Every structure is written in C-alpha cells, then in structure tokens.
Amino acid sequence: MLSRVSLAAVLVALAVALSACGGSSGGGSKTLNFYIFNEPGGGPQKVAQECSKQSGGKYDIEFKFLPNQADAQREQLVRRLGAEDESVDLIGMDVIWTGEFANAGWLEPVPEDVVGPASSKVFQSVLNTAKFEDRLMVVPIWSNTQLLWYRKDKVPGGKPPATWDQMIDVAEKQNLKINIQANRYEGLVVLANAMILSAGGKIVNGPTEVALPEEPTKRALEVMRRLGTSKAAPTGIDTSNEDTARLGFETGDSIFMVNYPFVYTSAKENAPKIFKEMGAAVYPRVDADKEPKPPLGGINIGVSKFSKKKDLAFEAIRCMIKAENQVTIAKMGGLPPVREDLYDDPEVQKIYPGFADVLRESIDKAGPRPSESPAYTDLSLGIQRGVHPLTKLGAPDEAYDKLHDYVEQAVKREGLL
C-alpha cells in the first residue's frame, strides 16, 4: 500500500518535471528562428536585421547558429526536423539537401507568389538545386563555385593550362604542388563529380539508377589517380580540405589550387606576396575538347513544414533575397549572388576584382552534384568510399569496379555504409 503511494508520488513528480522542460521554445509570436551556420562575413545577419526592421514589427528574425561544417549542420537539422520541432522556421540549406529534406516531408513548398521573385534572373544551374520533382522547394540566396587559382608568376606565359593533365605536367616540371580537397568527406564528392561530369559522364540517372558510363568514368578516375600519385600532390592530400588547401597555397609551395573564392580575401590578409600573383580561371577540364563542369555550392533558404509561421517566413525570405541584399552579402562575406544580372553591377565587379566574369561563367556552366536523390547522403558516402584515398586509387578498370559497386549499393540503399 505504502509502495503504491510512493509510486504515485514518483510518477507525479516525474510528470511535473517533464512538463516543465517541455515548454515552448519558439519565443514570441513574431520571432522567426533562422537555423543557419554563422557566416563569418556577417552579411546574412545584417540583411536579416534590415528586413526585420523594414517589416515594421511584423516579424523579427533570430539566428540559431549551426556548426561550420556542412555535415555537422545537416546532422543537427535532421535531428530537429525528424522530431518535428516547431521552433524551426527558416533553414539555411546547403544546395545538396533539397532532395532529402523535400522527400522526407520537412519542407513547405514555395508558394506561387514567391516563385516569381525567387527565380527572377537567377542562374538556371542554381535554380535546379532548389527544385524537387519540378517543384520549387527552397529559395536560393547565395551561390558558390570553385575556381582554378594559379600563380601568375610561375605559370608559363602567365596563363593557366585548361586541362588537369597539363596542370600536372607544369607543376611537376616546376616542382610545385597542386592543392585540392580529397579527404574522405563531401569535398571529395565535389571533386569526383566535377571530374566525371567534365569527362562527359554522370554518376546517376535519377534517384534509383546508376549511370557511370564506362569510358568517361574511367578517364576521370585515371586523371584523379594521376593527381593523387603525382609528385605535385601535397603530403597530406588524403586528408586535405578547403582549409588545408588554402593554407598550402598561402605557403607559396603551390602553383595551382581549386577552391572557393574565400581564398582570395584570405590570401590578401595572410600572404600578401602570394596574393599579388594570384590569378583566377574557370575550373579545369578533363579533356581539352570537353566543357569544364565547375562545382556548385551555396545556400538556399527553406521553410520548415512544422513551422507555425510559414507565411511570415516566406515574407522574410522575399525580403532577404532582394538584389541589394544579395550585394550586401557578397560585399561582407564574398559570397557570390544568385542573380545573374548582378555581375554587371560595378559594386559586385569591385568585390571580385578582375574575376567577376569568371565567377559568372563558372556558376553558369556549373555541374551540380546528384542531389536530387533523396538518399544523397548514401550516395555521397558511397562515392567517398569509392575513390578515397586518391594516393592508392587503383588502375582505371579496378577503380571503376570499386566505385560502381559502392554507388550501386548506395542507390539501392542496401547494406552498411
């Protein structure tokens, strides 16, 4: 009897404790929680602040910062969305998450009246990353792409070669390095995808079918193998990422680097001597007669299906993506606008001195990763395992079989990865 009483007491105490911590975390009814990484330039914060002010008290955007690395950002977001967290209103999404988030039913489709402003003058390549099954699910706010950075003082003739093979020849002859991203992470998928696309192949045909045409894929793998085993490969190539590549280039031991434009401002501060000799060109080709397919990055803003303030959220998005706000973000953090027409703006030209046109061409020609697949994470993990480490990549036939097996397993969503 006594035990029943004490049991009841414990249960009551527990219920009180649980209800106390289950309180709403949404803030005021005007607060829109924006989950996004802390962009170091501070552009998005500035823009959000302006928009909140302009709304005349209708909404107030509050930032909830996510980690810096894309993988870690995604892991935190999917945990919240998987648990149907109502406190998430706006989501800063990497371009590769659209398919997964949309298929899982976590995104509110972009309403008709926002589709117009969201896609006006926006690069087609960028817009494609915002769609799932032909429907606009998220709104692009800034883009990103990798360029080929080179040393004007070291490259013969002052102009960079067009293909990877020529680049490796030049670097080996000069005894200098080529910086890429080849750790086993998303950055390696960026490289592999660009290589395969530019060799004329592709990784998948839609979400459930492996493409990987034999001849172009083997050609791409051959180039990657040469890159990994060349003496132009830096020591830590198998653990390299955007930052190690940047640091390597800034030491002056390198002649080429593929990387995002943030390296330009970084070199300006950290290595002024190198900076003076730094040139930018469109991402290298695999074969001279085939187009380059530069990588595409950037951020799209999504509205959570579980948000209680979807209309307000889309209103805030309409404000944040305005042309002048895209310029502000570009000015403060160097993040390229998604509107094509802005690259003629003298202010934008000044942000990317001498390479605004290269940037526009690069985003325009960019080859996106196969992120329309809802199981993109599996695919990404599979591709990473298929080609890592570059220094031990097998001969094309062997490497092709390995990559093909992994991609097939990923597409079928079978087994462990």
Next chain:
Amino acid sequence: MSTAAPPQVGAAAEKPQKVGLTERARAERKLAWMLCAPAVLMMVLVTAYPIGYALWLSLQKKDLRFPDETGFAGLDNYATVLGSGLWWKVVGNTVFITVVSVIIELILGMIIALVMHRAIFGRGAVRTSVLIPYGIVTVVAAFAWFYAFDPGTGFVNDTFLSPDDKAWFGGRGSALTVIILAEVWKTTPFMALLLLAGLTTIDEGLYEAARVDGASAWQRFTRITLPLMKPAIAVALLFRTLDAFRVFDSIFVMTRGAQDTQSVSILGYDQLISRLNLGLGSAVSVLIFIMVLAIAFLFVKGFGASVPGQEDS
C-alpha cells in the same frame, strides 16, 4: 552509453541463503526494496525504455528520409549487418584498438600505481598530476593529439619521431597508432587509480614476512602483489575493456572513420545520425550492446571480476 550497467549487482544479490528467514529479516528486506524502488524505477525509465525501443526499431524498416517506406522487417536488418564485410572489418578494428590499448594501459597503469603507492614525498602532488589527463574532456584531448600529429599544424613532424613530412592520418596503420596513443594517454590514469585501490588493500606484513624468508622483489611482486590484486585487476580490465570497445571521440575527431579506422560506435553513428536509417542503425546498436554484455559476462564468469573489497565468504 547506458550500456555499461554495473554487472556486479546481480552477482551480489544471488548469495543470500534460501532457508528460514526470520520475521525481522523479511521486514528489513521489504524495507530495502522500498528504499530502492524509486532508483530502480528511474533506471527502468531511462535505460530499459530506450533499450527496448532500440530493439523494436531494429526489427523495423524505418528510414526518416523515406517516411512512406516503413514496416516490419523481422531480422532483415541483422542479416544485412552481419552479412556485410564492412561490419566484420569494423569489429576487427574495434577489437584491435581495445586489446592493444588495454594491454598497454594495464602495464603502464601497474607501473604508475606502484610508483604512486611507494611515493615517499609529494604523494598528493604525484597522484594529482597523474590524474590530469583523465580529467580532460575526451574530445579536447583528441583534438590536442590531432593537432600535434597533423602535418600542417603539428610539432611531431618536426621532431626525431618523424624526419619526413608524414601524413599521420593518411594511412591506416599510422592513424590507428595515434588513436591508440591518445586513448592510452587519456585513460591510463583511470587504470592506475583502480590498481592503486587494489594495492592499498594488501597487508604490508605479508611483504615483511616474505622479505624475511628471502624473497626477491620480483618474487614478492609475482607471488604476493599479483595474486592478491587479482580482483582489482579484473575490475580494472573489465571497465577499461567496456570503455575501449565503445571508442568514439578520438576516431570521430581524428579521421571520422576514414582510412578504415572505423569503430563499431562510429559505424552505428553513421547509420543512425548521418543516414537516418533507424532500422539498420538500431540493429548495429543492439549488436554492440550484445557484444558489451558478452564482454562483461566473460569477465565476471571467466576472471571472477567482483567489486573490490567484497568478501568471497
């Protein structure tokens, strides 16, 4: 995380005699149960429920990214895991890391425990300084080791250890070496502390008697110290093996499982957190749980691990 429930509780509870409990003893036992009840209830709520839920999930086809494709899967998830070459490779890695690091920790820990036990001056200072690594957050310690060995930021490549510019995390062997070193550095103090507790229970008189009989230092160590410390060693090994088997932080920080350095915990994390495949991931977790139970069982039954100080009446 919650998988390392103290295995000794059951062993201790089996002992009481079955015959003729007096009225008073029965009342006392009832009181004991009532006093324990809230704690037991709490334990059931916070450990049994998640374990049961994980078991249930492991029998389902459930992937958060594909909300429409759910259903009962029976043992399919287990078949997938156990039939995968990756799983066995990862189990191999984990066993390797566990065995090597625990052996090194045992030897170093024993030496440190003896030093701490025999320290004549500054006993408190010695014991405190030895414990410092154990007080450091594992992730922080892992980052410290990572940055030390990283070719870009580390000092190791500038020392005699490595005359060339070596990419430590670029190869399986060297990456595993650094991971094991970090583990050993971090947890040897814990091992030493447990062993020290065992050492202090040994009666000094035994050593004096042995010395009188002409036993050498080595004989005193092997004939007196080791046998009498057996229970303490078994417990220390048990705790450390269970811990080491679930190694996660160091690997996550240093390689994230690249170059075939995954442990079973990393594999489970990848399925659950990265791929959101709750069915498959739960199957991995349940298998880890079973292996941890098996290790605990082996230690308790095989080596007679028990709580230090417990009489074997």
